[in-house]
Amino acid sequence: MIRLAANLSMLFPEHDFLARFSAAAAAGFRGVEYLFPYAYEAGELRAALDDNGLSQVLFNLPPGDWNAGERGLTSLPGREAEFRDSLVEALRYAEVLDCPRVHAMAGLLPEDADADTRAAHLATYVENLRFAAGELAKVGRTLLIEPINGRDMPGFFLNRQDHAREILARVGADNLRVQFDLYHCQIVEGDLIRNLEAQFPHLGHVQIAGVPERHEPDRGEVHYPALLERLEALGYDGWVGCEYRPAGDTRAGLGWAAAYGLTP
Numbered sequence: 001m002i003r004l005a006a007n008l009s010m011l012f013p014e015h016d017f018l019a020r021f022s023a024a025a026a027a028g029f030r031g032v033e034y035l036f037p038y039a040y041e042a043g044e045l046r047a048a049l050d051d052n053g054l055s056q057v058l059f060n061l062p063p064g065d066w067n068a069g070e071r072g073l074t075s076l077p078g079r080e081a082e083f084r085d086s087l088v089e090a091l092r093y094a095e096v097l098d099c100p101r102v103h104a105m106a107g108l109l110p111e112d113a114d115a116d117t118r119a120a121h122l123a124t125y126v127e128n129l130r131f132a133a134g135e136l137a138k139v140g141r142t143l144l145i146e147p148i149n150g151r152d153m154p155g156f157f158l159n160r161q162d163h164a165r166e167i168l169a170r171v172g173a174d175n176l177r178v179q180f181d182l183y184h185c186q187i188v189e190g191d192l193i194r195n196l197e198a199q200f201p202h203l204g205h206v207q208i209a210g211v212p213e214r215h216e217p218d219r220g221e222v223h224y225p226a227l228l229e230r231l232e233a234l235g236y237d238g239w240v241g242c243e244y245r246p247a248g249d250t251r252a253g254l255g256w257a258a259a260y261g262l263t264p
C-alpha cells in the first residue's frame, strides 16, 4: 500500500509552519517531509511530530545561501568544508527527529560552465557524497540525491535519472539512493513508467505533483493512478511525498488521496 507523506513546505500554506503538522495529521497523514528544519529548534519540531502522531520521513541538508540563489553545496568545488559542516547540522536534526533519510541537493553549475568546470563539479559531487554516505552509514541513515528540472532550477547540476544512476555507481555506497520526483522527471524526460522501473532498485524516496503547474496530482498531464499502481506492483514500500502547491484549500484538494487510504 502506498504511504503518502505531506510535504509541509508546500501543503497547508493556509497555516503557519508549526500548525501544518496538526493540519496534516487531521487530514490523515502519518508522515511528513519538508525542505529545511533549521529555522526551528529540533526539540520544537520533535514535539510537533509527537503531539500529532507523525513520523519525519525526509528533510534536506542546509543548501548554502538559499536567499542568494544557492541550491545545495554538494557539487560546489571549494565549498567542501561548508558541506561537511552542513552534514553535521543535518545529522543533529536527523537524530532528534528520528529521520531515516536526508537529501543532499547538488547545487548549481555556473551558466558558462565548460567541460573542465563540469568535471570539477562531478568530482566534488562524488567525493562529498561518498564522505556523507559514510557518515550516515555509521548512524544507519540513507542519503538521497534528486534529479531536478532546469526550468524550476536553472543550472541545477543533476537533472536526469540515468545521471543519478551513474553517480550512484561512481560513489558505490549502499545507503546512497535516489529521490525520484515524478514531477521533475516528467518535465525533463517523460517516459515515467519505464524510468520508474529502471530506477526501482535505487529508490529511496518518491515525490509527486501535477505537471506543469505543480498543483494536485489529479490535475495536469500525468496520470498518477497508473504510476502509483506500477510502483506498488514493483513492491515499493517507502513513502510517497505529496510535494505540490495546492490550487486552493489543501484539505479540499485531497480527494484524490482517498484511493491511497488517506482519510481524515
Ligand SMILES: O=C(O)[C@@H](O)C(=O)CO
Residues within 6 Å of the ligand: 035, 060, 103, 105, 146, 148, 181, 207, 243
Ligand atoms: O523537488 C524539490 O523541489 C524538492 O524535493 C527539493 O528537495 C529541492 O527543492
Ligand SMILES: [Mg+2]
Residues within 6 Å of the ligand: 146, 181, 207, 243
Ligand atoms: Mg522533490
